[in-house]
Amino acid sequence: MPDANVLPDATTTDGALLVLAIVLPAAGVLLSFVLGGRYAERIASVLLPSGFILATIIFADVWQSGHRLVYIVGDWKPPLGIALRADGLSAAMMVAMAIVICAVAVFAHADFGTRAGSPEARAPFAFWILLMAIWGAMNTVFLGGDLFTLYVAIELLTFAAVPLVCLDGRAETLQAALRYLLFALLGSIFYLVGTALLYGSYATLDIVLLSRRIHMEPATLAAATLMTVGLFAKTALFPLHLWLPPAHAGAPAAASAVLSAVVVKGSFFIVVRLWFDVMPGMLGPAGAQLFGALGAAAIVFGNVVALRQQRLKLLIAYSTVAQIGYLFLMFPLALDTVSAQLHGSGALTGGMLQAISHATAKAAMFMAAGLIYVALGHDRIAELGGIARALPMTIFAFGLGGVSLIGLPPSGGFLAKWLLLEATVATAQWWWALVILAGGLFTSCYMFIVLARAVSPPSAPLKLRGAVPRYQEAAALTLALISLLLGLVALGPIDIVEVGRLESTMVGSR
Amino acid sequence: MNAATLFGLCGAALVGFGLYGLVTNPEPLRKILAFNLLGSGVFLVFGLVSRRAAASGLGGDPVPQAMVITAIVVAFAATAMAIALVLRLLQETGRSTLHVDNPGGTDTDRGNS
Amino acid sequence: MTILSAFDIGLVVLILGIGASTIAARDAFAAVIGYVVYGLLLAIAWVRLSAVDVALTEAAIGGGMTGMLLLGAVARLRLAEGNDVRTSLPTRLAAGVMCALIAAGLAIAILSPPDPIPTLAPMVMEHLAQSGLGNPVAGVLFVYRALDTLLEKVVLILALLGVWSLAPDSVWGGIPGLRVYARPGSTLTFLAQLLPPVGIVVAFYMCWVGAKEPGGAFQGGTVLAAMWLLVMIAGLKRVPSISQSWLRLLLVVGPVIFLAIGLAGMVLANAFLDYPAGYAKPLIVAVEVALTLSIGVALGMLASGPPERVRQP
Numbered sequence: 055m056p057d058a059n060v061l062p063d064a065t066t067t068d069g070a071l072l073v074l075a076i077v078l079p080a081a082g083v084l085l086s087f088v089l090g091g092r093y094a095e096r097i098a099s100v101l102l103p104s105g106f107i108l109a110t111i112i113f114a115d116v117w118q119s120g121h122r123l124v125y126i127v128g129d130w131k132p133p134l135g136i137a138l139r140a141d142g143l144s145a146a147m148m149v150a151m152a153i154v155i156c157a158v159a160v161f162a163h164a165d166f167g168t169r170a171g172s173p174e175a176r177a178p179f180a181f182w183i184l185l186m187a188i189w190g191a192m193n194t195v196f197l198g199g200d201l202f203t204l205y206v207a208i209e210l211l212t213f214a215a216v217p218l219v220c221l222d223g224r225a226e227t228l229q230a231a232l233r234y235l236l237f238a239l240l241g242s243i244f245y246l247v248g249t250a251l252l253y254g255s256y257a258t259l260d261i262v263l264l265s266r267r268i269h270m271e272p273a274t275l276a277a278a279t280l281m282t283v284g285l286f287a288k289t290a291l292f293p294l295h296l297w298l299p300p301a302h303a304g305a306p307a308a309a310s311a312v313l314s315a316v317v318v319k320g321s322f323f324i325v326v327r328l329w330f331d332v333m334p335g336m337l338g339p340a341g342a343q344l345f346g347a348l349g350a351a352a353i354v355f356g357n358v359v360a361l362r363q364q365r366l367k368l369l370i371a372y373s374t375v376a377q378i379g380y381l382f383l384m385f386p387l388a389l390d391t392v393s394a395q396l397h398g399s400g401a402l403t404g405g406m407l408q409a410i411s412h413a414t415a416k417a418a419m420f421m422a423a424g425l426i427y428v429a430l431g432h433d434r435i436a437e438l439g440g441i442a443r444a445l446p447m448t449i450f451a452f453g454l455g456g457v458s459l460i461g462l463p464p465s466g467g468f469l470a471k472w473l474l475l476e477a478t479v480a481t482a483q484w485w486w487a488l489v490i491l492a493g494g495l496f497t498s499c500y501m502f503i504v505l506a507r508a509v510s511p512p513s514a515p516l517k518l519r520g521a522v523p524r525y526q527e528a529a530a531l532t533l534a535l536i537s538l539l540l541g542l543v544a545l546g547p548i549d550i551v552e553v554g555r556l557e558s559t560m561v562g563s564r
Numbered sequence: 565m566n567a568a569t570l571f572g573l574c575g576a577a578l579v580g581f582g583l584y585g586l587v588t589n590p591e592p593l594r595k596i597l598a599f600n601l602l603g604s605g606v607f608l609v610f611g612l613v614s615r616r617a618a619a620s621g622l623g624g625d626p627v628p629q630a631m632v633i634t635a636i637v638v639a640f641a642a643t644a645m646a647i648a649l650v651l652r653l654l655q656e657t658g659r660s661t662l663h664v665d666n667p668g669g670t671d672t673d674r675g676n677s
Numbered sequence: 678m679t680i681l682s683a684f685d686i687g688l689v690v691l692i693l694g695i696g697a698s699t700i701a702a703r704d705a706f707a708a709v710i711g712y713v714v715y716g717l718l719l720a721i722a723w724v725r726l727s728a729v730d731v732a733l734t735e736a737a738i739g740g741g742m743t744g745m746l747l748l749g750a751v752a753r754l755r756l757a758e759g760n761d762v763r764t765s766l767p768t769r770l771a772a773g774v775m776c777a778l779i780a781a782g783l784a785i786a787i788l789s790p791p792d793p794i795p796t797l798a799p800m801v802m803e804h805l806a807q808s809g810l811g812n813p814v815a816g817v818l819f820v821y822r823a824l825d826t827l828l829e830k831v832v833l834i835l836a837l838l839g840v841w842s843l844a845p846d847s848v849w850g851g852i853p854g855l856r857v858y859a860r861p862g863s864t865l866t867f868l869a870q871l872l873p874p875v876g877i878v879v880a881f882y883m884c885w886v887g888a889k890e891p892g893g894a895f896q897g898g899t900v901l902a903a904m905w906l907l908v909m910i911a912g913l914k915r916v917p918s919i920s921q922s923w924l925r926l927l928l929v930v931g932p933v934i935f936l937a938i939g940l941a942g943m944v945l946a947n948a949f950l951d952y953p954a955g956y957a958k959p960l961i962v963a964v965e966v967a968l969t970l971s972i973g974v975a976l977g978m979l980a981s982g983p984p985e986r987v988r989q990p
Binding site: 567568569570571572573574575576577578579580581582583584585587588589590591593594596597598600601604607608609611612614615616617618619620621622623624625626627629630631632633634636637638639640641642643644645647648649650651652654658659660 | 682685686689692693696697699700705708709712715716719722723725726727728730731734735738739742743746747749750751753754757762763764768769772773775776777779780781783784787788790794795796797798799801802813814816817818821822825826829832833836837839840843895976979980982983
């Protein structure tokens with residue numbers, strides 16, 4: 055039974071949780087700003103776990119009830135007002151991002167920790183506020199039911215992410231941050247002109263209302279194209295990926311983890327909302343194959359360039375470029391050939407699971423790379439010899455993260471690729487199966503290169519430059535273990551992604 | 565063609581100009597200027613949408629107008645951040661350029677965590 | 678062709694001409710001056726589009742504040758080393774073609790409006806009297822779509838934090854590097870003594886009247902910021918260091934009050950950001966006054982840039 059027809063657009067019980075998910079981070083940012091640097095970390099250490107608990111409650115609520123949660127802000131129903139909606143997709147992403155951000159917060163305590171009574175310092179003050187802002191912006195992206203609210207949310211996300219790139223103040227990171235900002239602004243302004251055209255045609259930007267009114271016409275086609283190109287620029291999909299490697303590799307380790315794992319998924323989520331919820335019937339086979347082709351190009355390009363990298367952080371950043379390509383493979387695979395509509399199915403679940411397992415695995419890998427840098431004073435892959443003996447937990451975490459990226463069972467990456475491969479068989483698009491398998495092969499190549507170097511004995515006795523706190527290694531390892539065990543969700547809430555989907559037929563539900 | 569459509573088309577042309585400037589001009593400051601032109605073109609498209617939808621005794625639909633006001637403030641904040649980055653880059657390197665001098669990245673031992 | 682129509686065509690030609698010149702100009706300074714003029718012409722265009730609130734915001738923020746930022750940047754960049762190589766002709770041709778296509782696509786979308794044209798104006802007006810407001814744009818900003826406005830305030834604070842975080846570690850907590858021209862007896866000093874009292878009254882008037890007529894917190898806040906910047910640049914008031922608690926407090930007072938009233942709405946009214954019946958207008962005006970202060974301080978600080986020195990000169 056389609057959810058939209060059963061429930062009128064009204065605030066559901068527990069809908070107030072959605073407001074809390076947005077208000078808590080906003081309050082945290084404002085309070086930290088005024089109270090000053092010493093308190094920013096403390097406020098974050100209270101709010102971030104609360105955010106995780108909140109996300110879990112919302113997830114459990116959506117899963118148990120089988121309906122999405124709705125909150126009408128200001129008691130004004132769309133099209134006049136704004137609605138916040140939590141369907142299965144939102145709930146799953148909220149929980150995943152909350153886990154990653156909490157782990158990053160634990161990890162970052164070593165670099166950005168503030169002792170009581172110390173004067174306000176620049177980097178810690180900025181870092182904790184920016185982290186809370188990213189958390190709040192992501193929640194708004196997941197819960198926002200109006201395309202203009204989503205615009206404000208991705209602007210918030212961009213302004214929180216860019217200063218993280220150049221947090222250490224070096225010239226290369228300043229350049230990378232400026233390039234990132236310009237790409238991101240181009241993306242936002244394209245998205246904005248799309249919303250202008252959509253409003254001009256339908257007098258609403260509410261996702262549910264738009265999905266009912268939308269039809270093919272020049273203005274809508276122009277809007278869809280421009281918005282998608284803008285969001286591709288923000289998600290760093292090939293060929294608009296140029297800004298990502300220097301930005302993610304140059305940031306401090308905790309920041310790289312958040313940038314690659316969390317921030318990139320925000321604009322991706324809006325692409326999914328746009329095409330799966332607002333205009334599922336408009337993509338068509340040609341458009342879907344184009345998305346898949348860009349994804350395939352990203353996978354091949356990102357992996358090949360990653361193989362040639364000499365620095366670990368750059369290798370991991372190019373790996374992100376490749377893994378983003380996987381996310382877009384789900385578009386041709388989720389297209390129902392009979393109705394030419396994008397629908398929630400195994401492919402959608404696979405894509406979202408890929409996003410979540412990439413988030414946990416990549417964050418763990420960037421954390422591990424950061425710890426290696428602290429220990430050795432550099433991250434040159436050729437000179438990693440002996441680090442496995444010095445930091446076994448760290449290398450183990452890195453390896454486990456790689457396992458998920460390659461797609462070995464029981465990791466989340468494995469289950470995601472399995473679902474996508476199932477969809478290639480079901481829709482008889484065998485060429486995507488080749489791409490998926492080739493990608494896994496490439497990834498295992500560079501993972502092998504890095505791990506082989508790490509376990510090989512050092513050419514000269516290893517001198518550790520700095521001590522690595524145990525809890526940082528534990529944070530990385532926890533995330534890596536989560537990404538490893540994510541495949542086990544198949545036994546549990548795997549079909550939460552189906553909850554709240556707007557279309558009436560659900561092919562391939564499990 | 566009425567006045568509103570004329571301004572809308574003007575906005576479309578400005579989007580073209582601004583995008584051209586953003587893509588082709590190598591200096592970051594000129595890119596920021598072009599971005600502002602691009603943004604103002606997009607806002608004019610909103611203006612057309614608003615004027616076209618005039619009803620109930622109003623000169624235009626107030627919802628797109630409110631969106632433009634929000635977007636103008638956001639665009640200013642973005643410009644401020646971009647200019648601060650350009651000036652800081654100038655302070656650090658003595659020039660403002662987006663071209664990377666050593667694309668392989670540095671391997672100096674300066675702190676990177 | 679009426680006089681009005683000729684005026685519109687002339688305005689559009691001017692706007693496009695000056696806009697193109699800002700892109701094509703060789704000298705960055707000429708381009709920025711052109712941009713300031715362009716901003717003012719755009720404000721007139723907005724008046725022609727019957728969007729006076731937007732015209733005020735565009736003139737103030739789009740033309741004025743952005744122009745000021747760009748002029749300051751151009752002045753400093755003149756000392757920079759040689760410029761980059763111009764992009765090659767094939768790249769420029771390809772970019773030109775792509776931009777022409779995008780502009781054409783937009784034009785086609787604009788020239789095929791739906792029939793009948795959908796609008797939310799009747800719905801906005803229908804419920805506007807409930808909140809006691811007379812300005813429909815204020816209604817959209819603070820009543821119907823208040824969440825967007827609240828989030829946008831947080832965006833502003835975050836952008837300011839981003840600008841501040843660019844400072845070197847050694848001068849954190851110090852004073853922004855706004856260029857000060859303290860020459861007693863100069864025209865600048867005279868203007869800085871004459872204009873601010875008038876400007877402050879104008880700013881609060883714009884905020885106050887924004888409930889009924891075009892105006893509001895954004896426009897008033899920008900005028901406030903401009904007056905503050907004028908006073909600081911003329912050296913009549915010192916640029917504050919970013920660690921001052923009064924500065925931080927003023928920056929967040931607007932969004933905090935907005936958030937608090939919004940949350941109170943969950944208890945006293947029906948939902949988050951809903952206003953109790955009969956109290957909507959006074960609450961909204963209170964929020965707008967607080968926001969005017971916060972926006973004024975935030976825009977002023979954004980224009981001043983990141984901290985550059987620790988002690989007062």
